[in-house]
Amino acid sequence: MTQSRRSQTRRGPDPERYHEIVGAAAEIFRQKGYSATSIQDIADAVGILKGSLYHYVRSKEDFLYTIIKDATEAALREIQTVARMEAGAVHRLVAFVHAHVRFATGHLTAYSIRLREMRRLSPDRRGKIRADGEAYNKVMQDILVQGQEQGVFDAGMDVELMTTILLGQLNAVTRWYREGGPYTPEQLADVFAGTVLSAVVSDRGLGGEGIEELRRRVLTISAGKAAART
């Protein structure tokens, strides 16, 4: 079925075009901030009449919700592969950090908006997003508890507080990461895996295999920084 046939046979908005408009809206939200962006700005960016945007959305907030919802759901899908991973806590935590950094740097615009503009959503919509966010955090919490049970992570740590602190550290990457910078996302993820693991590891865990392997990788990255991208 061709594009023109399709537009004759159905009335709804074109999903591909919608996707494109949402992408443009995200770029503007990230640059100007959500509050300072008008529907007119979005219309201008995609070369469409303002009135035509209302075929796709009822309000500016609809764009924000779509962007944040899609990013949150996609991140949760990625992290669920880590949740299902059958391995020790050290390896699963490293995998978590890698999945998280890969997603945050690979979806920088949408993920930054999710972090910064959440509170501009209506309480109702924020609640829906928050449920997914909690499921996401729960994956890290479960890994920390697993590590405590295995004796490789500090038994005394407050798992909830530590999850908040460590995710805060990982999310801050969205404040300074730029494509083409001195480190690749994979290299950054290795450095982060080091800082995250060292924060939670117990004396017994310190001697473990995963830690030693990671330490070697991080040292290699630091040493090879100059050569990494030249």
Place this chain on the structure above:
Amino acid sequence: MTQSRRSQTRRGPDPERYHEIVGAAAEIFRQKGYSATSIQDIADAVGILKGSLYHYVRSKEDFLYTIIKDATEAALREIQTVARMEAGAVHRLVAFVHAHVRFATGHLTAYSIRLREMRRLSPDRRGKIRADGEAYNKVMQDILVQGQEQGVFDAGMDVELMTTILLGQLNAVTRWYREGGPYTPEQLADVFAGTVLSAVVSDRGLGGEGIEELRRRVLTISAGKAAART
């Protein structure tokens, strides 16, 4: 000289009143975001005519600049006491974390605005703030280099990258800290000192005195969480 005498003898705006208005502006910026706040909102909050605000500032951005400049300068003053501290790198890094967390949680509104709304300033003003910000970061970088020279911090770490990561972790506290929460700022600073130190410490540093003391403190905090505020 009484307040009324003073207002008769000088024409300029009252500094105390200005301070009060800036505080009100900061509260609104934090709640609504800078872009969504109007001069009218600020006037309403302090019960003043919009026109009268122009005795104090020329634009909304003047408020933002005052808030961010004051917070940045005050933070830098605090951290310079750590910069001047004559002690080993482990103790100075712990002192840095404490000073940082104390400041961020003690000036939550202004410091959050500094982190989130910096880019709303004109390039010129942003440049001035950035210079102070770099002096601030330099204090941590110097401590990390000191620790490398002493052999207590990882010789292979990229000091600039690690500073960015660790300050990102510490600054994220502004996203979730609330007064009256389960932990006091001092307790949080101890937990953060643990995650920060463990991220940079070398094998040799691990056996050191400062680390052992810190570990005991962090464990005590976690164990005593329930009792801490009851």
